[in-house]
Amino acid sequence: MSVLEPSPRKDANSVPKPSRSRSLLILCAGALMTILDGNIVTVAMPAVQRDLGFSAAGLAWVVNAYLIPFGGLLLLAGRLGDLLGRKRMFTSGLALFTLASVLCGVAGDQGTLVAARALQGVGGAATMAVVLGMIVALYPQPREQARAIAVFSAVGATGAALGTFLGGALTQAAGWHWIFLINLPIGVVAWFAAVRVLPADQGAGPGRSADWWGALLVTGALMTTVWTIIGSAGRSAGATLALAGLSAALFAGFAVRQGRAAHPLLRLGILRSRTLAGANGTQVLMLGTMYGFQYIGTLYLQRVLGQDELATSLAFLPAPLLIGAITLGLAARLVGRFGPYRVLLAGLVLATAGMGLLAAARADGSYTADVLAPLLLLSAGFAVAMPALTGLAMSGVAERDAGLASGLFNTTQVVGGSLGLAVLTTLAAGRTGELLEKGSPLVAATADGYRLAFLVAAVLGAAALALAAATLRPGRETRRPGGGLPPRFPSAAHDGPGVR
Secondary structure, eight states, rough: OTOOOOSSSSGGGGSHHHHHHHHHHHHHHHHHHHHHHHHTTTTHHHHHHHHHHOOOOHHTTTHHHHHEEEEEEEEHHHHHHHOOOHHHHHHHHHHHHHHHHHHHHTTTTTHHHHHHHHHHHHHHHHHHTTHHHHHHHHHSSHHHHHHHHHHHHHHHHHHHHHHHHHHHHHHHHHHHTHHHHHHHHHHHHHHHHHHHHHHOOOOTTTOOOHHHHHHHHHHHHHHHHHHHHHHHSSOHHHHHHHHHHHHHHHHHHHHHHHHHHOOOOOOOOOGGGGHHHHHHHHHHHHHHHHHHHHHHHHHIIIIOOOHHHHHHHOOOOHHHHHHHHIIIIHHHHHHHHHHHHHHHHHHHHHHHHHHHHHHTTTTTTTTTHTTEEEEEHHHHHHHHHHHHHHHHHHSSSSSSGGHHHHHHHHHHHHHHHHHHHHHHHHHHHHHHHHHHHTTTHHHHHHHHHHHHHHHHHHHHHHHHHHHHHHOOOTSSSOOOOSSSOOOOOOOTTTTTTOOO
């Protein structure tokens, strides 16, 4: 059985439609908790920094300590879901995530918060790794499955933007600790609902081994890479080069391990699909752009424009509203009419244009003049690009590899965000530090550092556009590896009944 391949279970068609709908709701709720938590801390960053004394570069670890184990353990968690059962993995992940959230909420020092965030990442990986596989099993019919995945994609896209709003509102009203403590009642309710409602499944059994060495290598490689980028300004060139070499060696070791392991986390043969490889590469660049915008855009509003947490959260509110409206309504119609390739390129053009506009944001600017238009362009671009990119990624693989492809897609999503955030925050902090040493005023130097980060994020968006145009053009891969035509992306006019 391949990684994340549907585990043996009852025919999904035997599950009553009301139960399927409730199951989809619970799966989306669990996923929403983990997605929100990747972004909910951004607005609260200045408050966390004031309370716990983080440095500018160290503050990024409040985000990266969550993202790195989350991304590094998704493949292993998916494999364990195959062996032990997906429902068991989902509920275990929810429980661990909820417990870690409480530990974050009561943290009184840097080390405790970063460690608890890492534990949250482990729980989030266990929760998220099995969600797409469970949705595919619940909705085996292509049209119903496409709509269910569209709902899941909408939850993910909206949740990423909604986290910024909720983080500011909770921080302003009750303090930053409550951005974590709020997960306790939600997690408890979601766990009990999952235990009662989700259909039971039968894993392959613990006798089949999980690739622990592979998980250790890929997680270590990600952590070393981010650490190399974040700390590059404060260490010698030789030390940075040594860390970069260690990171490359760990990635190479992971690749070698996957080629030799009896039950690898990632079967390397799946990457022969040009569409799948291109879609994942495009996602790394695109998510690097979006995560950088959410984090640095929040700091720009607070540290340059002087907005408090509540004003910042309200400033970001148009993003989840626009993303939700587009992903739940317009995106499927656009894909059905123009095809996912064209829609993806259009979305990337909008997002890149938005980042380009932000690169001109002024130190004495305003929200309406410098931020609102780029925010709307970025949100609209992401909302139309993400469902199209997901469809393209999944169309490039055979049915037997659908679960593995979804696990890989989730992993590169987190990897792109983590690495993009590390690069952009390091560039911004370095530029600001240089200007401060030359005597520039603090606000002006900070704004210039953020502008550099926005410009590099625009370059990443342009690179994502170029890669997508080169690798995802229709007709380059007319058949899936292993046989079978790629699925038709259903149009709004011919889809039949929606998910129920």
